[in-house]
Amino acid sequence: MKTRMLLAVVVLLSGLSFVTRSQAAGPRYELRWGTITVGGAWQVVGSAMLEDVKRMNPDITGSIAPSTTTGNVVGVHQGKFNIAFSLSDTTADASEGEGYFKPFGKVQDIRNLMSIYPQTTHIIVPADSGINKIEDLKGKKICPGAKGLSCDLETQRLFALYGFSYKDFRVSFLSFEDAAQQFTDGHLDALMFVTVPYPFAPVINVSSKRAVKLLSIPDDKAAQLCKFSGIEPYTMPANTYANINYPVKGIAVRSHIIVRSDFPDDVAYAVVKSIIANFKRYLTVYKSMELIKENDAVRDVGIPFHPGALNYYREKGWVK
Numbered sequence: 001m002k003t004r005m006l007l008a009v010v011v012l013l014s015g016l017s018f019v020t021r022s023q024a025a026g027p028r029y030e031l032r033w034g035t036i037t038v039g040g041a042w043q044v045v046g047s048a049m050l051e052d053v054k055r056m057n058p059d060i061t062g063s064i065a066p067s068t069t070t071g072n073v074v075g076v077h078q079g080k081f082n083i084a085f086s087l088s089d090t091t092a093d094a095s096e097g098e099g100y101f102k103p104f105g106k107v108q109d110i111r112n113l114m115s116i117y118p119q120t121t122h123i124i125v126p127a128d129s130g131i132n133k134i135e136d137l138k139g140k141k142i143c144p145g146a147k148g149l150s151c152d153l154e155t156q157r158l159f160a161l162y163g164f165s166y167k168d169f170r171v172s173f174l175s176f177e178d179a180a181q182q183f184t185d186g187h188l189d190a191l192m193f194v195t196v197p198y199p200f201a202p203v204i205n206v207s208s209k210r211a212v213k214l215l216s217i218p219d220d221k222a223a224q225l226c227k228f229s230g231i232e233p234y235t236m237p238a239n240t241y242a243n244i245n246y247p248v249k250g251i252a253v254r255s256h257i258i259v260r261s262d263f264p265d266d267v268a269y270a271v272v273k274s275i276i277a278n279f280k281r282y283l284t285v286y287k288s289m290e291l292i293k294e295n296d297a298v299r300d301v302g303i304p305f306h307p308g309a310l311n312y313y314r315e316k317g318w319v320k
Contacts (some may be wrong), residue, residue: 029267031062034072034084037146037175041197041286042085042255045116048285052278057270068148070100076260077107083263083271086110087119087150087195088230088254088301095303096229099153111306113257114272115299117288119150120234121250122193122203127211129189134162134215140189141170143179145196150253154194157228161221176202184209195253197288199240207241214241216249225251229302256301268308272297276316 033050036042046064054060062083067075072084073094093099097106125131131140144155152173159165174182180202182188193200206212214236217225222233234252238245259268275282276297282289298305298318305313313319 028059034081070148092229118252123215124191144192147173265308
C-alpha cells in the first residue's frame with residue numbers, strides 16, 4: 001500500500017515538474033534582428049519579414065533593432081544579434097579583415113542566409129548648385145549617411161580615387177532621414193548615398209521639395225571600385241525619380257541577410273522558408289524588392305551559405 005502511494009506521489013510530482021519546465025521553457029528561439037538607422041529600407045523590410053516568420057512559426061519570437069551595416073556584422077559575430085542585414089562589400093571586408101574590421105581580424109564565422117536586392121549610387125546635389133562632377137564636391141558640406149554604413153565606406157573609396165579624403169570636405173554623419181531634411185533645408189551641399197536601394201524614400205522626399213540632380217560615377221572610377229570584393233557596376237534607369245530623365249551610372253552592392261555559423265539549422269530553414277512563402281507581399285511593402293525574383297535568394301555574395309538555408313534551397317531545386 002505504501003509502495004503504491006509512493007509511486008503515485010512520484011508520478012504526480014513528475015507531471016507537475018514536466019508542466020513547470022515546459023511552461024518555463026517558453027518559445028524555442030528568439031530572433032534579435034539587426035537592421036539599419038531610422039529611414040533605412042531594412043527597418044521596413046525587416047519588420048515585414050519578421051512578422052511573417054513569427055506568424056508561420058509560433059515558437060519563434062523576436063524584434064528588430066536599429067544598427068549600421070558594419071554594426072550588424074560585428075553584432076552577429078559577437079552575439080549581440082543572431083540575424084541581421086548586411087551588404088556584400090561590408091561582408092567581404094569583414095571576411096578579409098579589412099577596413100573597419102582590422103581590429104577584429106578576419107571575421108569568418110558569418111554565413112549568408114538569403115540574398116536580396118541591389119543597392120546603387122545616389123549622389124544628390126541641388127540642380128542649380130554648379131556641382132556637375134565628383135571633383136566639384138571638394139570643400140562642400142556632405143553627408144554619407146551614418147558612420148559605418150556601406151555609403152560611408154564607398155564614399156571614402158571613391159574620394160581616394162581622386163586623391164581626396166574626408167579632410168577635404170565638411171562631413172556630417174546623420175541618419176538618412178535627418179540627412180534628407182538637412183539637405184532640403186539647405187544645410188548640406190550633397191548627399192553621398194553611394195549604395196542605397198532604389199527608389200529610395202529619402203531621395204523621393206528630397207526631390208519632391210527641391211530641384212535636384214544625380215551625379216554619375218565615371219566608368220573608369222566605377223571599374224576601379226569594382227576591384228573590391230562585393231561590388232558590381234550598375235546603371236540606375238532613367239525616370240526612377242521625378243525629373244531625373246537620364247540613367248545614373250555607378251556601382252551596386254547586394255543586400256543580404258546574415259547569421260553566424262552556429263545559428264540553428266532548423267531555425268535557418270524556417271526563416272528562409274517563411275520569407276520565400278511571403279515573397280510577393282514584400283513587393284508591396286518595399287518597391288526595391290521588385291528588382292529581384294524569389295530564386296535570387298541564392299545569389300553568391302562571396303561568403304558561404306548557412307547549411308540550414310541550403311537545405312531549403314535544395315528542396316526548391318535552386319541549388320544542387
